Amino acid sequence: MSTIPNRNQPAATRKPREERWSEILTVATELFYQKGYEGTSLQEIAERLGIMKGSLYYYIRSKEDILFVVLNEAHKAGLERMTSAAQVEGTALDRLRAMIIAHIRSIADNVISTAVFLNEMKSLPQESQDKILGGAVNYPKMFEQVLREGMEEGTIRQDLDPKLTATIVLGSLNSTHRWLHPERHGNLRKVQDHFTRILISGLASDGN
Amino acid sequence: MSTIPNRNQPAATRKPREERWSEILTVATELFYQKGYEGTSLQEIAERLGIMKGSLYYYIRSKEDILFVVLNEAHKAGLERMTSAAQVEGTALDRLRAMIIAHIRSIADNVISTAVFLNEMKSLPQESQDKILGGAVNYPKMFEQVLREGMEEGTIRQDLDPKLTATIVLGSLNSTHRWLHPERHGNLRKVQDHFTRILISGLASDGN
Structure with missing residues (x-):
């Protein structure tokens, strides 16, 4: 199981955030594989997840x-x-x-x-x-x-x-x-x- | 020696064009290596060669x-x-x-x-x-x-x-x-x- 870098979330919302984090990693891995790390933007990762790019910054500071x-x-x-x-x-x-x-x-x-x-x-x-x-x-x-x-x-x-x-x-x-x-x-x-x-x-x- | 796809050039200019074509291939190979094919644009290839992007279309139709x-x-x-x-x-x-x-x-x-x-x-x-x-x-x-x-x-x-x-x-x-x-x-x-x-x-x- 992967660790979420930003752990300041309230306990009640932890489960869905861990699921989301795991989805982010899966989608990012697929895109890095298909298009290369350089060729993949945070925008594309967000789009494939159907979320706003800004939401990604809840989990990470950068690609x-x-x-x-x-x-x-x-x-x-x-x-x-x-x-x-x-x-x-x-x-x-x-x-x-x-x-x-x-x-x-x-x-x-x-x-x-x-x-x-x-x-x-x-x-x-x-x-x-x-x-x-x-x-x-x-x-x-x-x-x-x-x-x-x-x-x-x-x-x-x-x-x-x-x-x-x-x-x-x-x-x-x-x-x-x-x-x-x-x-x-x-x-x-x-x-x-x-x-x-x-x-x-x-x-x-x-x-x- | 590599073949230039577009061969309609006048014979007098052939030599420099072959040199240029060889440079394009070298620079593109380095960029594909560093940034991946997806992550490399024709614009970057042209910039690294110090030529206009449009000039590339003399040699190729696409990346x-x-x-x-x-x-x-x-x-x-x-x-x-x-x-x-x-x-x-x-x-x-x-x-x-x-x-x-x-x-x-x-x-x-x-x-x-x-x-x-x-x-x-x-x-x-x-x-x-x-x-x-x-x-x-x-x-x-x-x-x-x-x-x-x-x-x-x-x-x-x-x-x-x-x-x-x-x-x-x-x-x-x-x-x-x-x-x-x-x-x-x-x-x-x-x-x-x-x-x-x-x-x-x-x-x-x-x-x-």
Whole structure:
């Protein structure tokens, strides 16, 4: 659930305002996806919601505030799934496999917000990007961590740089947002299966 | 070299017009990259070139004409490199390796036009997309072809769907446009090396 930045509303009206806020985020995400962040105005967001543009300022100070929340929520939601996947029993290679499967699932369920996350992060000032990505836990660090663990325990090949490899693996998985579509979810299992076969064979040490 | 759609100019003025056209494409590509296609106006393209907006209509009928040429050129240029790489001597696995190396090089040399190609293809009508991608040769088909050949000759594992695998490999390589930057080209060799190690081990049949 998303947090409303301006919380000075009376308690009695809180529910509908939270619903409205959630609608604003959904509509803004769709418009950012279709037209890009730069190409979307607050006026258009208001129009699509059937409200006055001025009403938006009850929730935000600027279009950038909306983008920040959209990207922050997308990041947090995906990380939660990944974190549970990373706790699976077994070797680091097993954890890596579970993380790959979870991340593809997460992208398939959130194709549009994943696209906005990947394409529009650059539209935020560096400070805001750091706020979203700079926590103790983030995607690249999680992949780098499991790769390092696998290299130490001997299940993952040691001739690779874990940081660059994490970037490559994560980028490869993220690239599926371009062609994974909710309406073609029948293929999700096949996609997960192909990714794990290719990447796990590509990253395992001999005999693993 | 790009083709000027409107060719009715007198021969004497051809050279400067070709230069101008090339400038229009460069400036438009940069703006589409920074602000998105939707977020960029012909007015801005003209302003950045220091010309009147009206002068643009000497070259194009609409902003969409520019996008079409930008994407078509990007596609053709990359395909040429890939085609030479695909002609390397050896097994299909060797050819796949050469194609991976060539494609990463090509992306590193054209980070901005690659990003515009990947992000803005959806902004063109389907018919124009088909014109660009629908030729006898295109990226996905080239990767699918070499994978099929490797499966037949036994150098590439046979438990994968060649079409889906081609999509995965190409998407993985393309995802590097997000973090491969011309100023960090010192790392290009390392990136190519990591991709080939991971993908070739991931795709080779046992013993290859």
